[in-house]
Amino acid sequence: MFGRVKPLDAILATAEKKSLHRSLGAFQLTMLGIGAVIGTGIFVLTAEAAQKAGPGMMLSFVIAGFVCAVAALCYAEMAAMVPVSGSAYTYSYAVMGETVAWMVGWALILEYAIAAGAVSVGWSGYFIGWLNSSFNIDIPLELVRGPFDGGIINLPAMLIAACVTALLIKGTKESATVNAVLVGIKILALTFFVFLTIPVIKSGQFTPFAPLGFAGISGAAASIFFAYVGFDAVSTAAEETKNPQRNMPIGLIGSLAICTIFYMLVAAGVIGTVGAQPVYGPGGEVLSPGTPALAQACSAIHDNAVVCSKEALAWTLRQIDYPFVGWLVGAAAIIALPSVILMMMFGQTRIFFVMSRDGLLPEFFSKVHPRFHTPHVITLLTGVFVAIFAAFFPVGLLADVSNSGTLFAFAAVSIAVMVLRRTDPTRKRPFRTPAVMFTAPLAIVGCIYLFFSLSFHTIALFVGWAILGLIVYYAYSRSRSHVGRGLVEVHEVDTDVPPPAL
Numbered sequence: 001m002f003g004r005v006k007p008l009d010a011i012l013a014t015a016e017k018k019s020l021h022r023s024l025g026a027f028q029l030t031m032l033g034i035g036a037v038i039g040t041g042i043f044v045l046t047a048e049a050a051q052k053a054g055p056g057m058m059l060s061f062v063i064a065g066f067v068c069a070v071a072a073l074c075y076a077e078m079a080a081m082v083p084v085s086g087s088a089y090t091y092s093y094a095v096m097g098e099t100v101a102w103m104v105g106w107a108l109i110l111e112y113a114i115a116a117g118a119v120s121v122g123w124s125g126y127f128i129g130w131l132n133s134s135f136n137i138d139i140p141l142e143l144v145r146g147p148f149d150g151g152i153i154n155l156p157a158m159l160i161a162a163c164v165t166a167l168l169i170k171g172t173k174e175s176a177t178v179n180a181v182l183v184g185i186k187i188l189a190l191t192f193f194v195f196l197t198i199p200v201i202k203s204g205q206f207t208p209f210a211p212l213g214f215a216g217i218s219g220a221a222a223s224i225f226f227a228y229v230g231f232d233a234v235s236t237a238a239e240e241t242k243n244p245q246r247n248m249p250i251g252l253i254g255s256l257a258i259c260t261i262f263y264m265l266v267a268a269g270v271i272g273t274v275g276a277q278p279v280y281g282p283g284g285e286v287l288s289p290g291t292p293a294l295a296q297a298c299s300a301i302h303d304n305a306v307v308c309s310k311e312a313l314a315w316t317l318r319q320i321d322y323p324f325v326g327w328l329v330g331a332a333a334i335i336a337l338p339s340v341i342l343m344m345m346f347g348q349t350r351i352f353f354v355m356s357r358d359g360l361l362p363e364f365f366s367k368v369h370p371r372f373h374t375p376h377v378i379t380l381l382t383g384v385f386v387a388i389f390a391a392f393f394p395v396g397l398l399a400d401v402s403n404s405g406t407l408f409a410f411a412a413v414s415i416a417v418m419v420l421r422r423t424d425p426t427r428k429r430p431f432r433t434p435a436v437m438f439t440a441p442l443a444i445v446g447c448i449y450l451f452f453s454l455s456f457h458t459i460a461l462f463v464g465w466a467i468l469g470l471i472v473y474y475a476y477s478r479s480r481s482h483v484g485r486g487l488v489e490v491h492e493v494d495t496d497v498p499p500p501a502l
Helices: 008-018 026-037 046-081 087-095 098-135 155-170 172-200 212-228 230-241 244-274 292-300 311-317 324-338 337-355 376-394 395-423 434-452 456-480
Strands: none
Touching: 026 087, 026 172, 026 244, 026 456, 046 087, 046 244, 046 311, 046 395, 046 434, 087 098, 087 212, 087 324, 087 337, 087 395, 098 155, 098 324, 098 337, 098 376, 098 395, 098 456, 155 337, 155 376, 172 230, 172 244, 172 311, 172 337, 212 395, 212 434, 244 311, 311 324, 324 337, 337 376, 395 434
């Protein structure tokens, strides 16, 4: 299981020979990270977190953010030391072998592709709500919700996924430039929200703080972990980054720090102004987010609760007599959420790219467009799957399933950092994880804790997905692996071998 390990020097030299165009700097990476992180989690999933934990979702944000912080430190060391596409997949291949690397890459499909579908659905909810509140346009529910959410197909979600796919095929530099503008709009909208809500906070809205106990807080933390997903997508852009040894840690840690500050302020603004108490059923039972029972309960109270809103931040501003600013925040979400879809799909295509380059996926996946210098084949294929996810599944389900794959990948990277410190202690590390033998285990324990805080159905789906991945690996990928066939592209005796580690 751990026998097929691809040497780090070979990985780096392979990337140098077949690398993508390097065009991204520290500022662009930070903007890409913020664009990937701030999105559906805070604009949409705030309502679901309130239903699970009430005001205790403040603590849920802290828990999820802390786990991401320690994982980010591990990611930063690996990304700076191994500046190639592939993220956790590549790191695992170099340290723990091909089977583990394949499973990590397989799990990352859950993180990126399904997450992109979730954000597409979140965008659709804001767009439909904005049309209704601004122009009184009512679109039939059958065309804006999937079959699991009371409709037939979510056409707006499919449309936005298609548009983002076209942008990514056009080119990475163009994508990053557009993303920087969208990030600016998003930050401006959240800043307005904070400045208008913080001064009118009422302390009484925070009690009871944990109406569903610590179990509710844990469940909300596992769900809104999705709000932080995306910072590791920065590491998948390593092969397109100028001076990655310096810029990768800046992009990773900087974007996470900025996003955490925004999350805490925005969550406090929602809770302190309109409250965040859960909605209960007629018998006093706890209702799960995204279910018909909750929809009926919300209808009975005329949707007069933040947990009932599909556009929580805009709804909150309207409730405190800032309807125009609420309209602007809704418009900003519509404009800016595609940046999150962009980064999720960006990460997915780059991981598929490097897996194809290793022979674990069909070779034509790694074809680069002669004009745009992007992996256009796999980008188009990824776009098709994202559109399907967005069309037929609700945002809460997609987010939770995405979290399961993400947590698995984060834990794998944290393990890889510790293993590599022991097996290759002399290799140059431009960024070193502080107190790695404490930080990395803390990240692993945190990931396990959040994983088992997910619903039973989500965990079962992940196990089924993992089993399917093993079947694909042993039926197709293992026999075609370049490493398994002795086709590692760069050997130690080759003339173009990279210089020894300093």
